[in-house]
Amino acid sequence: MSLTNTDKSILITGCSSGIGLAVAHGLKGRGYRVFATARQLSDVTRLQQAGFEACQLDLDNSDSIRAAVDWTLQQTGGNLYALFNNGAYGQPGAVEDLSRDVLRQQFETNLFGTLELTNLLIPLMRRQGYGRIIQNSSVLGLITMKYRGAYNASKFALEGLTDTLRQELHGSGIFVSLVEPGPITSDFRKNAYAKFKQNIIVKGSAHQQTYEAVEKRLAADPDPDKKDPFTLEPDAVLKKVIHALEAKKPKARYYVTVPTYLFAYLRRLLSANILDIVLRRAADSENR
Structure with missing residues (x-):
């Protein structure tokens, strides 16, 4: 079935800032009907003021997920072309300092909520073909x-x-793609720092010295004159999303930023021990 952009509707999670907001703006400008969602009502209001059809969607809450799906389908008359699962956050901390509850919270947002939302929409897409x-x-x-x-x-x-x-x-008419960004300009670091402060006990940890360096890095205001050459703007992700939406045969994976291409190559090339050395050094260099 051939659809023009004006026929295409897309539901996007995590539109309060960063990648989600940039993709929402970019697709709206391209003629898509964008349903932008965010966890906080204040962000939903801001999205509505920016001209988006927007509603609250908290990936940690099944009722919120169902309500957002119901609302979206009411607006579209029961059809939906695409879903962009973007909502997520990062929880810093050494594995040995992660409690079961903290790890569960990470998975509730980054995996379980995404799965639930996706599974609510797959039957609709199957009916559409x-x-x-x-x-x-x-x-x-x-x-x-x-x-x-x-x-x-x-x-x-x-x-x-x-x-x-x-x-x-496969064969259903529904295409599934992964976008794999490296460093992108966003509020990710700020949000990660808040989760670090909330959930990680620094004093007495075997990693206390490293944590103090991590806190210093995450709390620091970024120097606007010191731009990381490997960090791209969110529009770099938008380009890949557009291809995944519009290509006759979209790719299974879309790499974004040089570090993603590099590490994907090194993972295939190097032994596990050598790759560990490279990754340890990369992580250590951040906190010097």
């Missing part, structure tokens, strides 16, 4: 880095579920 599901993963769904164990695990799990889903939906 078409649809696009795009998962915003991370380079940390390909490789791991120290003190990001909760986030690493959630993204590795998302990749596994998504690869399986793509196989299971």
